[in-house]
Amino acid sequence: MIVPTTKDLAEAAGVSLATVDRVLNDRPNVSQKTRNKVQAAIEQIGFVRNLAAVNLLRNKPYKFRFILPKRGDLYLKELIQQVEHANKSLRSDMTFADVEQLDMGDPHLVANYIMSIDPSDLDGLAIMAPESPPVRDAISRLNERGVHIVQFLSAQENLEQLDFVGVNNYAAGATAAKIVGKFSGAKSGSIMVISETMLSSDSIERRHGFDAVINARFENLRPLPSLETYGEVSRAKRIIGNQLEHCDDIVGVYIMSSEARIPIEVMREKLNLSDVTVVVHERTPFSETALKNDQIDAIIAQNPGHAVRSALRILRARSEAREPNSAQESIRIEILLDENL
Amino acid sequence: MIVPTTKDLAEAAGVSLATVDRVLNDRPNVSQKTRNKVQAAIEQIGFVRNLAAVNLLRNKPYKFRFILPKRGDLYLKELIQQVEHANKSLRSDMTFADVEQLDMGDPHLVANYIMSIDPSDLDGLAIMAPESPPVRDAISRLNERGVHIVQFLSAQENLEQLDFVGVNNYAAGATAAKIVGKFSGAKSGSIMVISETMLSSDSIERRHGFDAVINARFENLRPLPSLETYGEVSRAKRIIGNQLEHCDDIVGVYIMSSEARIPIEVMREKLNLSDVTVVVHERTPFSETALKNDQIDAIIAQNPGHAVRSALRILRARSEAREPNSAQESIRIEILLDENL
DNA sequence: CAAAAAATGATGTACGTACCTCATTTTTCT
DNA sequence: AGAAAAATGAGGTACGTACATCATTTTTTG
Numbered sequence: 001m002i003v004p005t006t007k008d009l010a011e012a013a014g015v016s017l018a019t020v021d022r023v024l025n026d027r028p029n030v031s032q033k034t035r036n037k038v039q040a041a042i043e044q045i046g047f048v049r050n051l052a053a054v055n056l057l058r059n060k061p062y063k064f065r066f067i068l069p070k071r072g073d074l075y076l077k078e079l080i081q082q083v084e085h086a087n088k089s090l091r092s093d094m095t096f097a098d099v100e101q102l103d104m105g106d107p108h109l110v111a112n113y114i115m116s117i118d119p120s121d122l123d124g125l126a127i128m129a130p131e132s133p134p135v136r137d138a139i140s141r142l143n144e145r146g147v148h149i150v151q152f153l154s155a156q157e158n159l160e161q162l163d164f165v166g167v168n169n170y171a172a173g174a175t176a177a178k179i180v181g182k183f184s185g186a187k188s189g190s191i192m193v194i195s196e197t198m199l200s201s202d203s204i205e206r207r208h209g210f211d212a213v214i215n216a217r218f219e220n221l222r223p224l225p226s227l228e229t230y231g232e233v234s235r236a237k238r239i240i241g242n243q244l245e246h247c248d249d250i251v252g253v254y255i256m257s258s259e260a261r262i263p264i265e266v267m268r269e270k271l272n273l274s275d276v277t278v279v280v281h282e283r284t285p286f287s288e289t290a291l292k293n294d295q296i297d298a299i300i301a302q303n304p305g306h307a308v309r310s311a312l313r314i315l316r317a318r319s320e321a322r323e324p325n326s327a328q329e330s331i332r333i334e335i336l337l338d339e340n341l
Numbered sequence: 342m343i344v345p346t347t348k349d350l351a352e353a354a355g356v357s358l359a360t361v362d363r364v365l366n367d368r369p370n371v372s373q374k375t376r377n378k379v380q381a382a383i384e385q386i387g388f389v390r391n392l393a394a395v396n397l398l399r400n401k402p403y404k405f406r407f408i409l410p411k412r413g414d415l416y417l418k419e420l421i422q423q424v425e426h427a428n429k430s431l432r433s434d435m436t437f438a439d440v441e442q443l444d445m446g447d448p449h450l451v452a453n454y455i456m457s458i459d460p461s462d463l464d465g466l467a468i469m470a471p472e473s474p475p476v477r478d479a480i481s482r483l484n485e486r487g488v489h490i491v492q493f494l495s496a497q498e499n500l501e502q503l504d505f506v507g508v509n510n511y512a513a514g515a516t517a518a519k520i521v522g523k524f525s526g527a528k529s530g531s532i533m534v535i536s537e538t539m540l541s542s543d544s545i546e547r548r549h550g551f552d553a554v555i556n557a558r559f560e561n562l563r564p565l566p567s568l569e570t571y572g573e574v575s576r577a578k579r580i581i582g583n584q585l586e587h588c589d590d591i592v593g594v595y596i597m598s599s600e601a602r603i604p605i606e607v608m609r610e611k612l613n614l615s616d617v618t619v620v621v622h623e624r625t626p627f628s629e630t631a632l633k634n635d636q637i638d639a640i641i642a643q644n645p646g647h648a649v650r651s652a653l654r655i656l657r658a659r660s661e662a663r664e665p666n667s668a669q670e671s672i673r674i675e676i677l678l679d680e681n682l
Numbered sequence: 683c684a685a686a687a688a689a690t691g692a693t694g695t696a697c698g699t700a701c702c703t704c705a706t707t708t709t710t711c712t
Numbered sequence: 713a714g715a716a717a718a719a720t721g722a723g724g725t726a727c728g729t730a731c732a733t734c735a736t737t738t739t740t741t742g
Contacts, residue, residue, distance in 0.1 A: 016721045051433040053698035055393035092392040174680040185526035333681035339515040340674035357691045394728035
């Protein structure tokens, strides 16, 4: 099989290589007639730029950075590992990725960091940060200064023009609700809803989706107010214990944040977890074990490897002024059971 | 940022470019001492081959073919579309893919086709064909003649040394069982199991996985013998109608083959599908609509786009004598509900 | 210690494209 | 018609690697 080159294209179009180059790279001083001739020849012989040659010529290292929270859970650890792995396996492709962990409790610190970035140092940024106006503004500014941005797993409002990698959290909550509802069978009772914090838009959206489905389809179930652990074991013990005392008809538990460990460990002291339906988010070594041990029933997950690779593909595409292949880049809401782990 | 080249490597190792080349490409006439020096320098400066340059130099078009069944359903159509799409978007990468559809009813025809392939025409083959000795032998032979092979979505026995793309069908059946069981709540009754044919190993494995989980965890449910439609509407009507008459305690339906349309259309005339739990395989325009209309409860799916791209990545890697990135290539058993479509 | 063998160096070519400069032809304008 | 402007052609360089060839040095062997 012969793959046509620019040379073949020039011949087919009846013009010189220089003119082909002018057309392909949108340079001035080409008549419309010639442009058409070349375009026709492109279609006719099926010419496609050889990516390897283009990349070799560009030969620019692409540097991308993930901004992730400092305080984190097992899922965060997975993400970091995936970035490191991607960094290794993409080096031969001139793609480099690293991680900067910031204290997300302080939006101004995050905004300052973003604004301090030198666009000549970095080609793109994947940001996972709680919704906040200063951060949003900093992102916009940096983007205007030529750094490509992907909103990673958590989106800022009013930044719809930027690429987003992650799941629809409303749908994720709704999916969790469907599982909790269906798995509870004909039982009636209350559903505990536990979150690390309800300040993030992720949690809010998940809660909305969850309530919508429970209310619409499972009249027998009563979702309780969200409990916020703030990631502290002692607090978790207190508030969860408190609720368990006042409520003796728990039939299901939904843990909205990516860290399922603390709530599960607290609860399994006071409750037989195999008797109630437990749904958590994100696959981690802990949640995987819990699923196998029948302490939880389902994991709603977004694959961290997919997410990282997808963000990098999008950043790479943007850096080369290509359109990302959107079909390939959507992240699925995965439902993991013991059977399909 | 500077990315080290072979030139930098030569300098760092204190040898000439020619020697670096000898080490990198495993050529003879290099002392062990020098090999070590170069290896050490590779580690030290973090040298990685520039893929673009290697590909440019190779500059070989890779030609791959998917062998798929001739008679097929909507899922097959999706697969074909995905191959066509991949073919377009990978042209700039010198990767070409096409589809050959064969009558899978005749193993010898399939085997003959495989044996008639000229290894100089084709770099790799992705085969989806029912388990059969002549086909298996033909695959082995072709592989020995230098054509890389991927077993696509359905595996041949005793060909474990070849790459496989697809899900574990036992686990897929088990997953379906878990959904049917849990979604049926406390109800007792029978489960219909419908397949196009029970001759394929896919169906057999799914059935095994299904029965294992139902028997182990759901004593209230009784799986019925498999009904085989052979893809014929009239036959489907007859056997399904027959079973519905003799069995008035149906609480769930499991459709094992990728074509859900015929059984669903037959059944919805005689049964209120929203009263029973229905689980099918593969996302197609039909099953998607049925899920939205509450005629089915869940789809067990393997993403056709992922599958096709994965097969092509593996074939490409093998053709370039690289190891495929196995972590990225595993196909998930997806559970699709109305909420996470 | 000389001859053979092994190891290493020096140098050139090629892959397909982008970008550059300069020469030449064609078109447009006055 | 003649000058200015636009269009096109011709040719070179560079990216990083693989694969040659041939010259030179070092090591091994009898």
